[in-house]
Amino acid sequence: MARPAPLSGFPEWLPADRVVERAVLDRLARTFELHGFVNVETRAVEPLEQLVSKGETSKEVYVLRRLQEDPDQEGQAARLGLHFDLTVPLARYVVENAGRLPFPFRRYQIQKVWRGERPQDGRFREFTQADIDVVGQGALPFHHEVELPLVMAEALTDLRSLGVPPVRVRVNNRRVMEGFSRGVGLEDVEAVLRAVDKLDKVGPDVVGELLRTQAGANPAQAAAMLELAGLTGSDETVVDRVGELAARHGATGDLLSQGLEELGALVAAAAARMPGVVHADLKIARGLDYYTGSVYETLLVGHESLGSVCSGGRYDTLATDGSTTYPGVGLSIGVSRLVSRLLGSGATVATRQVPSAVLVAVLDEGSRSVSDAVAGRLRARGVPCEVAPSAAKLGKQIRHADRRGIPFVWFPGEPDQVKDIRSGEQVDADASTWSPPQEDTWPRAVPGDVG
Amino acid sequence: MARPAPLSGFPEWLPADRVVERAVLDRLARTFELHGFVNVETRAVEPLEQLVSKGETSKEVYVLRRLQEDPDQEGQAARLGLHFDLTVPLARYVVENAGRLPFPFRRYQIQKVWRGERPQDGRFREFTQADIDVVGQGALPFHHEVELPLVMAEALTDLRSLGVPPVRVRVNNRRVMEGFSRGVGLEDVEAVLRAVDKLDKVGPDVVGELLRTQAGANPAQAAAMLELAGLTGSDETVVDRVGELAARHGATGDLLSQGLEELGALVAAAAARMPGVVHADLKIARGLDYYTGSVYETLLVGHESLGSVCSGGRYDTLATDGSTTYPGVGLSIGVSRLVSRLLGSGATVATRQVPSAVLVAVLDEGSRSVSDAVAGRLRARGVPCEVAPSAAKLGKQIRHADRRGIPFVWFPGEPDQVKDIRSGEQVDADASTWSPPQEDTWPRAVPGDVG
Structure with missing residues (x-):
């Protein structure tokens, strides 16, 4: 059309x-x-x-x-x-x-x-x-x-x-x-x-x-x-x-x-x-x-x-x-x-347009199941997330998250790490225990910069 | 029509x-x-x-x-x-x-x-x-x-x-x-x-x-x-x-x-x-x-x-x-x-048809504002409730709650009391602190008595 x-x-x-x-x-x-x-x-x-x-x-x-x-x-x-x-x-x-x-x-x-x-x-x-x-x-x-x-x-x-x-x-x-x-x-x-x-x-x-x-x-x-x-x-x-x-x-x-x-x-x-x-x-x-x-x-x-x-x-x-x-x-x-x-x-x-608080990076297509498993553990504890659509270079995956407004990117590894892409802070993390700050968990509607 | x-x-x-x-x-x-x-x-x-x-x-x-x-x-x-x-x-x-x-x-x-x-x-x-x-x-x-x-x-x-x-x-x-x-x-x-x-x-x-x-x-x-x-x-x-x-x-x-x-x-x-x-x-x-x-x-x-x-x-x-x-x-x-x-x-x-967990009784029409105030305090803490539509006899107000499926009836007084109309248990209560059991707070959908 x-x-x-x-x-x-x-x-x-x-x-x-x-x-x-x-x-x-x-x-x-x-x-x-x-x-x-x-x-x-x-x-x-x-x-x-x-x-x-x-x-x-x-x-x-x-x-x-x-x-x-x-x-x-x-x-x-x-x-x-x-x-x-x-x-x-x-x-x-x-x-x-x-x-x-x-x-x-x-x-x-x-x-x-x-x-x-x-x-x-x-x-x-x-x-x-x-x-x-x-x-x-x-x-x-x-x-x-x-x-x-x-x-x-x-x-x-x-x-x-x-x-x-x-x-x-x-x-x-x-x-x-x-x-x-x-x-x-x-x-x-x-x-x-x-x-x-x-x-x-x-x-x-x-x-x-x-x-x-x-x-x-x-x-x-x-x-x-x-x-x-x-x-x-x-x-x-x-x-x-x-x-x-x-x-x-x-x-x-x-x-x-x-x-x-x-x-x-x-x-x-x-x-x-x-x-x-x-x-x-x-x-x-x-x-x-x-x-x-x-x-x-x-x-x-x-x-x-x-x-x-x-x-x-x-x-x-x-x-x-x-x-x-x-x-x-x-x-x-x-x-x-x-x-x-x-x-x-x-x-x-809105604080962001997508529900996801976390983008789980994919290091290579062969390990997509590892990233899927991380996402599953986060969701089981109520953290909305999505897995990167392709195993692009990590910088590109971070830009993908940024364009969508997703605040955190997760990197599977030993140990896993999670990066707040707004501050740049990156820390070791465990998908069975880590949570985003409460105000970042879900998109919210908030007063705009007016009046 | x-x-x-x-x-x-x-x-x-x-x-x-x-x-x-x-x-x-x-x-x-x-x-x-x-x-x-x-x-x-x-x-x-x-x-x-x-x-x-x-x-x-x-x-x-x-x-x-x-x-x-x-x-x-x-x-x-x-x-x-x-x-x-x-x-x-x-x-x-x-x-x-x-x-x-x-x-x-x-x-x-x-x-x-x-x-x-x-x-x-x-x-x-x-x-x-x-x-x-x-x-x-x-x-x-x-x-x-x-x-x-x-x-x-x-x-x-x-x-x-x-x-x-x-x-x-x-x-x-x-x-x-x-x-x-x-x-x-x-x-x-x-x-x-x-x-x-x-x-x-x-x-x-x-x-x-x-x-x-x-x-x-x-x-x-x-x-x-x-x-x-x-x-x-x-x-x-x-x-x-x-x-x-x-x-x-x-x-x-x-x-x-x-x-x-x-x-x-x-x-x-x-x-x-x-x-x-x-x-x-x-x-x-x-x-x-x-x-x-x-x-x-x-x-x-x-x-x-x-x-x-x-x-x-x-x-x-x-x-x-x-x-x-x-x-x-x-x-x-x-x-x-x-x-x-x-x-x-x-x-x-459904566990009940109405959102209200509590019916606040009205002792006489002149004191409706007292019942309204109780309801306001309960709602401020997330307890759904409604105030009785008329100051009928208390037995009739309880039957009104029962017909709607509301589990609790609140009686303003000194002190206030709340009755679980399923068990008949009635206790002193303060609208600023009392809450129903969590499973009674909101109507829920649950498995029926089949299969």
């Missing part, structure tokens, strides 16, 4: 970059499991009708067709599409397996998702998401709405040792938004949310215009919504300020009260457990999603232009099988977007 | 079964990395023209179409299909990134692949493969053909502690097959290989008939091929027997000599390093694949009916960019098939 060009929207990593991605994924998984989340993988496909029933994202679905499909049969089998998120598959998996899952079902899922974007849009068409959700059977207590953003904040904060910047989780509550909106007389809540959702991108003037033209707001109503959307704070006083604003505009009602109580509880618990990380931010609307309670977005401090790297919220009806309703709360990390930024900015780098 | 039915050919695991699958994958990855194989993931899609140029499997490709695709644009963008193996993507990745990869490129790759089988065929349409390959730039020494099946044998043997049966690797060499075939006057080597490949399934009578009708063999030629295909052995004497058989039929030539030398070297090295695991088996043909040297298949002892769980071989031309040729040798484990058999036969089971 001629040298192929990368396919726009389908990112792939070189080996060293994959080391960084795996370090991120491994640490996320560990945090999720420390919090008792079960790992699940679902198939890549769902029936197309399930996918297209879920709002605007349906525009971006990839539909599958068997190359050898008999056109007569096409109509018989359900048409399949690639999942565009991990929430639709979760809902289906929960209903399909309800009798065999432990509820509340705490699951995490790390998989690729696909979006059939137009090729010229430059967006990811394949990317990795890492999701956590708690799903209840019939009911799901509010305290999970406090728990889940804190698990994500802990997971992302745990990545700081890899060079990931600190995060700021911005939270809001749909009940507050809806209660306030209806309280000031705006009944098309969906249009209100869609308008407010654009505040970061287009600014208050345009949002005010949208509120008037799309949501039927008069100037006073639009101003009230913008005033609400401007409120932010990391302790319970923000809730008092929302309450005062609502009172000033005559907005009252159970929905608003419940929303304010929940938002206050979330902010207070977060301030106690992870001070300074979680902020109430009344402009967070998550316009297109079917959330019913808390909503969340997460920014990387210093990389706010990247947008939210971790978003989610509460669904009162994640799924239903007709008789039982499954409420859920969850968040999703856009791992590819995060890793892409870490690599592109140099915030995180 | 109504309760959905599973989608034929798209296996999904319940949480406990996923524990088993992950244990298999984690251990495979560890062995591959101890041998210096670099992890890579490639995108799920390749240009359709790349996929369909690769032989019979092209019949089973899933083609992608954007739901909102403009029919006028359809012809402009390259059509994409889901990869049906990890070899075609590797070849493309190597050529695309040749200047940035360390050669010989030792890579492993664990990903889903898709085959557009007819739904009614009952075959997997989505499954996980675990591949290792070594790819050279221009040349690749023969010793890698010895190394790679031994890495796989080691990786699969390492799974025995999970309950995986012992494996038998069956090896052959295309040069022997082709040299012998031509030596006895059969020039349509491909037809010969295709016929011999069916020996295990249909027996010698049918294969003899196929050799006569499809490969143009006379009865003596067919008998000679069947005699060859009947030879097997785990030491170099099998090579001598092939040599004698060839001499008896007047089959000679450099190709046959080189093949016999390679097969002998492979069997001898394998017998020295992993006695009894690798057997030369002259009927192994891998009929449909483009191998040029060693070929490999792997059976689970006692589960021979499952067919090969790990196959591969040597390609002299894995890829080429016109000026440089990339030879490779590799093997691929059909992980889904293996795991499906482990689960179905009860050979491997």
